[in-house]
Amino acid sequence: MTQRERYGLIGAGSRAGMYIGAMSGTVLGAERVPEVAELAAWSDVNPGRLDVYEREVVAAGHPSPARYDVDDLERMIADERLDRVVITTPDFTHAEFIVRALRAGADVVVEKPLTIDAESVRRIGAAIAETGREVITTFNYRYSPRNSTLRRVIADGRIGRVTSVHFEWALDTVHGADYFRRWHRDKRNSGGLFIHKASHHFDLVNWWIGAAPMRVFASGGLRFYGAENAAARGLGERPARGTGAGEAGGPFSLDLAADARLKELYLDQEHHDGYLRDRDVFDPGITIEDNLAALVDYDSGATLSYSLNAHAPWEGYRVTVNGTEGRAELEVVERGAVLIGEDGRVVVDPSMHPDHSPVDEVRPDSERLVLQRHWEGAEVVPIPEGIGSHGGGDAYLLQHLFDRVTDDAPLGRVAGYADGVRAVSVGIAGNRSLETGLPVRIADLDLGV
Numbered sequence: 001m002t003q004r005e006r007y008g009l010i011g012a013g014s015r016a017g018m019y020i021g022a023m024s025g026t027v028l029g030a031e032r033v034p035e036v037a038e039l040a041a042w043s044d045v046n047p048g049r050l051d052v053y054e055r056e057v058v059a060a061g062h063p064s065p066a067r068y069d070v071d072d073l074e075r076m077i078a079d080e081r082l083d084r085v086v087i088t089t090p091d092f093t094h095a096e097f098i099v100r101a102l103r104a105g106a107d108v109v110v111e112k113p114l115t116i117d118a119e120s121v122r123r124i125g126a127a128i129a130e131t132g133r134e135v136i137t138t139f140n141y142r143y144s145p146r147n148s149t150l151r152r153v154i155a156d157g158r159i160g161r162v163t164s165v166h167f168e169w170a171l172d173t174v175h176g177a178d179y180f181r182r183w184h185r186d187k188r189n190s191g192g193l194f195i196h197k198a199s200h201h202f203d204l205v206n207w208w209i210g211a212a213p214m215r216v217f218a219s220g221g222l223r224f225y226g227a228e229n230a231a232a233r234g235l236g237e238r239p240a241r242g243t244g245a246g247e248a249g250g251p252f253s254l255d256l257a258a259d260a261r262l263k264e265l266y267l268d269q270e271h272h273d274g275y276l277r278d279r280d281v282f283d284p285g286i287t288i289e290d291n292l293a294a295l296v297d298y299d300s301g302a303t304l305s306y307s308l309n310a311h312a313p314w315e316g317y318r319v320t321v322n323g324t325e326g327r328a329e330l331e332v333v334e335r336g337a338v339l340i341g342e343d344g345r346v347v348v349d350p351s352m353h354p355d356h357s358p359v360d361e362v363r364p365d366s367e368r369l370v371l372q373r374h375w376e377g378a379e380v381v382p383i384p385e386g387i388g389s390h391g392g393g394d395a396y397l398l399q400h401l402f403d404r405v406t407d408d409a410p411l412g413r414v415a416g417y418a419d420g421v422r423a424v425s426v427g428i429a430g431n432r433s434l435e436t437g438l439p440v441r442i443a444d445l446d447l448g449v
Contacts, residue, residue: 004038005402008082008106010070010097011089012044012053014265015111019086020053022398024060034062037402041066041080043073048269073097077104084109091196092189095120098135099127107134109401113199114420116191118428118445121421125448128417136401137420139203142413143396145384146367150319150330151208151411153371153381160325162209165304169201169317173338176290176310177252180225180281185288187431192288194218194427194434198308201317202296203415203423208321211300212422216429217439220292224311230282251340254278294430313338314363326373328381333367336360418449425449 007023009016023039039057042065044050054064068076077085085101087094087110095115098108114137115121128135141147154162171179179197184190206213223229256267256278266277290311296304316333337360372378399405400414408414425447429440 004036005083006038006040006081008076008080008085009039009042009065010044010073010085010087012042012046012049013088014261016053016086016088018394018398019088019109020057022402024057024062033398033402039065040082041068041076043068043070043076045070046269046272046275048272049265052264052269073100074104077101077106082106087111090183090189091116091191095123098124102127102131102133102135105131105133107136109136109138110420112137112139112203112420113191113195113424113427114417115424116189116195116428118447121424121428121447125421135417135420137415137417137423138397138401139200139207139415139419139423140394140397141200141204142207142411142415143394143400146330146332146369147204147208148411148413149369149381149383150321150328151413153328153369154208154321154323155210155410158326158371158373159321159323159328162211162300162302162321162323164302164322165205165209166320167201167205167304167306167317168319169198169306169308170312170315171197171308171310172312172315172335173252174335175315176312177225177281178254179288179310180286180290181254181279182277183275185279185283185286187287190288191424191427192292192431193308193310194220194289194292194294194430195424198292198306198430199423199427201306201308202426203419205296205304205306206419206422207412207415209298209300209302211298211302213296213304213426213429213442214299215297215439215441216294216426216433218292218294218430218433220289220434222286222289222291224290225281226286227282227284235282251338252281289434292430294426294433296426314360326371326376329370329372331366331368333363333365336363336365421447421449 009019020039022033023037025034042050050067058064066076066080076082084107087097087101087108089097091113094110094113098110101108115124124135153159179185179193184196190196202213256262262277266275270276290309292308294304294306296306298304314333314337315335316331319330321328367383369381369383370378371381400408405414425442425445428445429442432440
């Protein structure tokens with residue numbers, strides 16, 4: 001049996017739960033992970049969130065990991081003899097923790113995005129060159145069967161050489177609004193949705209077509225959320241906090257007390273660090289965009305047209321890949337409609353409310369991949385079942401991650417450091433294009449890949 005590696009974790013928010021659960025054997029499809037990975041130590045600026053996870057780990061029959069202050073990362077790595085550190089902290093802190101962990105002698109697994117700006121990418125690249133250590137950015141969307149199936153269709157040459165891609169992503173007024181409540185709303189923290197969210201999407205395109213992005217021209221703005229947009233639509237004065245959208249019981253409200261997980265991880269822990277998880281999406285001072293578009297040229301000669309909307313009435317995405325021999329179209333509906341209950345609140349789980357249909361009859365939750373070659377009829381390409389969340393991809397990602405799989409032929413789902421850089425490079429260039437109004441060559445960013 002392979003000797004178990006010792007892991008540390010920095011950042012105990014909601015996303016950390018996937019890794020903590022995997023190493024304690026409680027994640028679906030990840031039964032082998034505790035055999036190869038041991039969570040030996042962890043750290044977070046908020047001790048209350050560590051308390052929550054500690055209770056769960058102990059209840060699962062595992063010893064509590066050693067607890068360290070975030071300023072003691074180097075000592076944590078040395079004292080606990082850590083092989084790897086998992087980083088699930090806010091985006092703007094990634095570079096600091098990555099560099100410190102590498103120089104202290106540990107490899108790094110970091111949640112996307114790798115980091116938020118060009119200077120930070122260069123710092124990470126220098127630390128990798130200096131130490132010879134490994135940095136992996138987790139791109140779970142690659143592991144979703146629907147996305148893997150599209151990759152196989154393209155790699156098998158069924159549409160010929162790719163000439164263009166159109167990618168439209170719709171975030172609804174449940175998921176999309178949430179980025180405007182949390183720390184992501186400040187672009188200094190997240191790099192905006194071009195970095196925090198769209199790095200997932202840019203990585204998918206880079207991987208699907210096997211090409212590197214070369215030039216980006218972008219447009220976008222804050223057109224729905226924020227105080228000015230609220231005033232323009234006559235939404236009135238907003239309260240200080242605590243309702244998620246200012247209007248108690250309204251469709252944009254978020255009641256942390258009504259969700260057991262949000263309550264124990266955030267509401268009950270506010271007294272430790274003052275972090276508010278339920279800020280008003282119509283606050284003044286929001287600096288990220290809610291509508292984004294980009295044209296991206298690739299070294300293969302293909303062009304991507306990309307759009308993201310963060311206030312759609314449904315959630316999902318549409319991808320069209322055009323090739324010299326045909327066309328592939330993937331459409332995914334993750335939530336066909338955002339429904340409102342009789343009390344004016346969003347119905348997050350319609351199945352729990354008998355007065356509402358569990359699906360939208362016109363746009364049901366679904367996924368469909370259609371292939372049509374030139375001069376032939378269209379065919380539906382079967383999509384295998386997945387395991388776990390994020391479109392069935394998380395469990396497969398965890399297996400590859402903790403088993404340190406490096407060869408995933410023919411799909412090539414394992415992402416290396418260069419993939420992490422290429423994913424954020426499009427967003428970094430896009431943000432610069434937003435600032436200047438000009439196209440930006442990625443080579444001019446000097447990112448080292």
